[in-house]
Amino acid sequence: MKGRNLTIVALAATLMFGCGTLAGCGETDGPRTDVVCPPTSASPVVDPALLAFLSKAKAVHLRADVAEDDGKPAEALKVLEGLVDGPRPKGDPPAPEVREVLADTLGRTAELRSELKDYEAAKRDLARGLKLVPERNLFRGRLMEVTGVVEQRRHEVLRKAGDDEGAAAAKERAIEAFDEAVAIQDEVITKTLEP
Amino acid sequence: MRLVAAPKRDQDDEAARKKAEAEEARKQAEREEERKLCDQAQAGDKKALATILRKFGPILYRSVLLPRLGSEAAAQDALADTYVRVVERFEQFEWRGCGVYPWLRVVAMRIALDQLRGRKRETLFEPNDLTRAVERAERDLEEPGLDVQLCEKRDRAEARRKLDEAMAKINSRYAKAIQLRVLEEKTREEAAEALGVTVPTFDVVLHRALTALKKAVKKQQEAEA
Amino acid sequence: MSDRDDELPEELRPDDEEALFPDEGEMAALRALLGPSDDDLAAPDHEALLAMTLGEDVATHAADEVEEADGLRRALDGDPDVDGAAAGLAELAEVLRVTARATEELPATADADHEALLAVALGTEPEISAADREAATELAEHLDREPFAASLRAARGEGDLDVADAPVLLALAFEVTGGEAPTFAETTREAATTLADDLDGAGEGDAELLPWTQAVRAAAGKLPDLDQMSQERRIRASLEAEPARGGGGDLLNLSRVPMWLGAVVAAAAALVLLINFGARQDEPTAAMPGPVVDQAAAELKAPRSTAELFDPAVPFEAKGGESDRVDRILTARASDLRNNRFAAWGVR
Numbered sequence: 133m134k135g136r137n138l139t140i141v142a143l144a145a146t147l148m149f150g151c152g153t154l155a156g157c158g159e160t161d162g163p164r165t166d167v168v169c170p171p172t173s174a175s176p177v178v179d180p181a182l183l184a185f186l187s188k189a190k191a192v193h194l195r196a197d198v199a200e201d202d203g204k205p206a207e208a209l210k211v212l213e214g215l216v217d218g219p220r221p222k223g224d225p226p227a228p229e230v231r232e233v234l235a236d237t238l239g240r241t242a243e244l245r246s247e248l249k250d251y252e253a254a255k256r257d258l259a260r261g262l263k264l265v266p267e268r269n270l271f272r273g274r275l276m277e278v279t280g281v282v283e284q285r286r287h288e289v290l291r292k293a294g295d296d297e298g299a300a301a302a303k304e305r306a307i308e309a310f311d312e313a314v315a316i317q318d319e320v321i322t323k324t325l326e327p
Numbered sequence: 328m329r330l331v332a333a334p335k336r337d338q339d340d341e342a343a344r345k346k347a348e349a350e351e352a353r354k355q356a357e358r359e360e361e362r363k364l365c366d367q368a369q370a371g372d373k374k375a376l377a378t379i380l381r382k383f384g385p386i387l388y389r390s391v392l393l394p395r396l397g398s399e400a401a402a403q404d405a406l407a408d409t410y411v412r413v414v415e416r417f418e419q420f421e422w423r424g425c426g427v428y429p430w431l432r433v434v435a436m437r438i439a440l441d442q443l444r445g446r447k448r449e450t451l452f453e454p455n456d457l458t459r460a461v462e463r464a465e466r467d468l469e470e471p472g473l474d475v476q477l478c479e480k481r482d483r484a485e486a487r488r489k490l491d492e493a494m495a496k497i498n499s500r501y502a503k504a505i506q507l508r509v510l511e512e513k514t515r516e517e518a519a520e521a522l523g524v525t526v527p528t529f530d531v532v533l534h535r536a537l538t539a540l541k542k543a544v545k546k547q548q549e550a551e552a
Numbered sequence: 553m554s555d556r557d558d559e560l561p562e563e564l565r566p567d568d569e570e571a572l573f574p575d576e577g578e579m580a581a582l583r584a585l586l587g588p589s590d591d592d593l594a595a596p597d598h599e600a601l602l603a604m605t606l607g608e609d610v611a612t613h614a615a616d617e618v619e620e621a622d623g624l625r626r627a628l629d630g631d632p633d634v635d636g637a638a639a640g641l642a643e644l645a646e647v648l649r650v651t652a653r654a655t656e657e658l659p660a661t662a663d664a665d666h667e668a669l670l671a672v673a674l675g676t677e678p679e680i681s682a683a684d685r686e687a688a689t690e691l692a693e694h695l696d697r698e699p700f701a702a703s704l705r706a707a708r709g710e711g712d713l714d715v716a717d718a719p720v721l722l723a724l725a726f727e728v729t730g731g732e733a734p735t736f737a738e739t740t741r742e743a744a745t746t747l748a749d750d751l752d753g754a755g756e757g758d759a760e761l762l763p764w765t766q767a768v769r770a771a772a773g774k775l776p777d778l779d780q781m782s783q784e785r786r787i788r789a790s791l792e793a794e795p796a797r798g799g800g801g802d803l804l805n806l807s808r809v810p811m812w813l814g815a816v817v818a819a820a821a822a823l824v825l826l827i828n829f830g831a832r833q834d835e836p837t838a839a840m841p842g843p844v845v846d847q848a849a850a851e852l853k854a855p856r857s858t859a860e861l862f863d864p865a866v867p868f869e870a871k872g873g874e875s876d877r878v879d880r881i882l883t884a885r886a887s888d889l890r891n892n893r894f895a896a897w898g899v900r
Contacts, residue, residue, distance in 0.1 A: 175852075175854060176854055176855055177852040177853060177854055177855070177892050178852075178853045178854065178855055178885050178888040178889050178892055179889065179892070180889065182855060182885060182889075183882070183885060183886060183889050186878065186881060186882040186885055187882060189878045189882075190875065190878045190879055190882050193874050193875040193878055194875055196874075196875075197875055227855035228855055228856055228857045228858070229855055229856075229857075229858055229881060229885060230855075232857065232858050232859075232881075233858075233878055233881060236868075236874050236877060236878070237874065239870075239874075240874050243870065243871055267857070269857065269859045270859055270862055270864065270867060270868055271859075271868070273867055273868065274867065274868035274869075274870070277867070277868070277869075277870040278870050280870070281870045281871075313867070317867045320859075320864045320867075321781065321864055321865060323864075324781050324784050324785065324864045324865075325780065325781070325784055373791050376791065377787050377788075377791060380787045380790070381783065381784075381787060384778065384783055384786075384787070385777060385778045385783065388777070388778045389773065389777055389778070393770050393773075393775055394770050394771045394772075394773065396770070397763070397766060397767030397770045397771070398763060398766050398767065398770065399766075399770075399775055399776070402770075403778075403782065403786075406778070406786060407786045407789065407790070410786055410787060410789075410790035411789075411790045413790070414790045414791060448763075448767075449763035449764045449766070449767045450767045450770070450771075451767060451768070451771045452771075483773055486770075486771045486772075486773070487771065487772060487773065489771055490768060490771040490772055498717065498721065500721065501717075505768065508751065509751075509765055509768055509769060509774075510768070510769070510772050510774055512774070514752075515748055515751075515752070527741070527744075527745075530741075530744040530745055530747070530748040531720055531736050531740055531741065531744040532720055533744065533747070533748070534740070534743055534744035534747055534761065535717055535720045537747075537761045537764055537765060537768070538761065539717065540764075540768065541761075541764050
């Protein structure tokens with residue numbers, strides 16, 4: 133108890149000079165021994181772990197931009213996979229920001245895979261993304277838009293290959309996806325205008 | 328007894344009088360409705376407060392904030408701040424004959440003044456102009472006949488007058504270049520043709536024109552300071 | 553009049569009041585006496601001189617002369633609807649006025665221009681250098697093709713004329729009269745083109761004068777109205793924010809709070825937080841547990857959807873925009889983290 137009292141007093145003194153005690157709770161690099169963090173059952177807050185993930189996401193997307201500008205979609209894809217398959221802040225379910233950024237990234241990887249004509253892998257990415265954002269918001273709307281694009285590209289390839297049935301089915305799926313994207317967008321707008 | 332038709336002029340006067348009465352009655356009903364909303368908002372009804380902001384926000388934006396702050400981003404920030412301030416302080420609002428808009432207008436003017444003081448902006452207005460505008464707006468609260476349309480008209484006219492005064496100080500062909508391209512939004516080709524010059528020359532003329540206008544405004548502001 | 557009396561034949565000298573009002577015969581005699589001489593005074597000028605000398609009722613003027621004179625009078629008074637010869641004469645008068653004014657106002661470096669303008673206006677030979685003479689000849693050739701007054705009007709200055717404006721306005725004069733396009737300094741041209749592209753929406757929005765242009769449009773009421781979507785978002789945000797119920801006056805100014813008081817508050821907040829902290833987790837977590845104190849918890853920003861950061865009216869494109877979106881999210885949440893830290897320290 134005495135030790136704990138001393139800890140409390142020492143930390144109070146530290147805080148009086150404005151030190152970031154809470155910054156120790158949730159950093160991704162090595163534990164801090166001078167900080168005691170509360171259990172996870174309380175309400176979550178925006179913390180450094182989330183910020184670290186978002187910073188990484190920004191860096192990854194910028195690197196992917198450079199790779200795409202250089203005409204290297206495969207390289208861009210590899211960089212983005214490092215984010216979607218890499219470590220993420222703990223939380224079940226993940227924080228909304230994490231889900232939305234991952235969904236956005238998966239939309240990007242799906243689009244890139246369809247450029248590389250790997251339509252099944254693109255569809256898998258889209259399925260993962262849609263599972264992350266079940267809410268009918270702009271992120272989900274965008275994933276439906278990309279789904280439409282992927283199917284549209286598949287349709288073109290199949291049509292040129294003479295697979296009329298396959299092409300027709302792909303076109304049908306593309307139209308459905310685009311319609312769904314529009315419906316989501318309408319809902320988003322309507323919801324915003326609600327009194 | 329023989330009925331005699333009233334002379335035409337009397338009939339017109341009567342029609343005009345009736346129209347004015349109807350208009351007055353409509354305004355009265357509107358004012359009562361507004362008062363009820365204000366009472367509800369002060370009692371904590373957020374929907375009522377939202378209705379007030381929804382109704383008058385766009386007018387504050389286009390006639391008070393946008394002309395004085397000079398940019399959509401700044402005006403939108405100011406409008407957001409205005410809403411927050413109104414929500415925070417609506418309990419202080421006292422109903423007067425002129426309705427709620429003049430009070431909202433004072434809040435918006437003060438926010439705009441804070442913005443101009445806080446950060447240098449490209450605008451025809453400077454803090455002293457806004458200080459005077461705030462004082463006038465506060466005096467307007469005592470004016471019973473003031474309504475939204477009149478306030479809006481005055482505010483927009485003041486902004487336009489500021490611009491016209493500045494335009495009058497520069498070369499007339501410069502003013503014409505600004506009028507055509509910036510205010511009437513003609514294309515470069517149309518504006519160049521109107522001035523009888525080539526497009527590249529017009530581009531330079533417009534650039535110099537805006538520089539001259541800016542200089543004229545700054546000079547005026549320095550003279551008034 | 554007294555000098556002229558000596559020259560008049562005796563029968564016409566105004567020795568009494570009646571001579572002031574000559575009859576028809578006397579009028580004819582006067583006209584014959586004062587008719588055009590070998591000096592080649594044009595008939596209309598002669599009539600004008602007669603009118604000035606003997607009164608308007610002596611002279612006769614052609615109807616078209618009268619009309620033109622009336623037009624000139626109106627043009628000098630500023631009537632914009634005057635055209636034809638009268639308008640040309642009015643412009644000449646304006647040029648003379650301007651050049652006279654310019655004598656006092658133009659800087660020394662513009663003397664050559666001034667001399668040239670005066671020479672053109674007065675029809676005299678200017679006293680200028682050979683180089684300037686060449687330039688003046690070129691100007692004259694241009695002016696020969698059009699009424700010179702129109703060109704000079706293009707170069708007319710009103711109000712303060714910057715040194716940089718003179719070549720622009722003269723260029724206007726050249727082009728208006730059908731001359732060659734002028735050349736400007738590269739920096740001038742670049743800045744002008746950047747602004748022009750930005751106004752067309754084809755630029756990067758970095759023209760120096762673009763904000764000023766927007767300010768001009770804003771003052772004239774030419775910027776678009778508020779869009780309903782943004783309006784709703786703002787109203788919602790203001791109603792959902794915790795209203796700071798307080799009296800009138802400014803928000804609490806922290807600079808007036810003594811430092812010792814701030815330290816006491818921070819210490820109190822820290823003690824409460826520490827009492828409720830438990831064992832630290834082994835792995836990092838984005839769902840960091842918050843303090844138990846109600847007020848502090850209410851002020852800490854929780855993780856939430858980022859949809860509010862984007863305009864609902866603008867759907868995300870199928871390709872592109874991810875970097876901008878994640879950047880926007882990062883910026884917003886960084887601000888939230890700062891807020892959370894400050895709130896935990898008990899500072900607003």
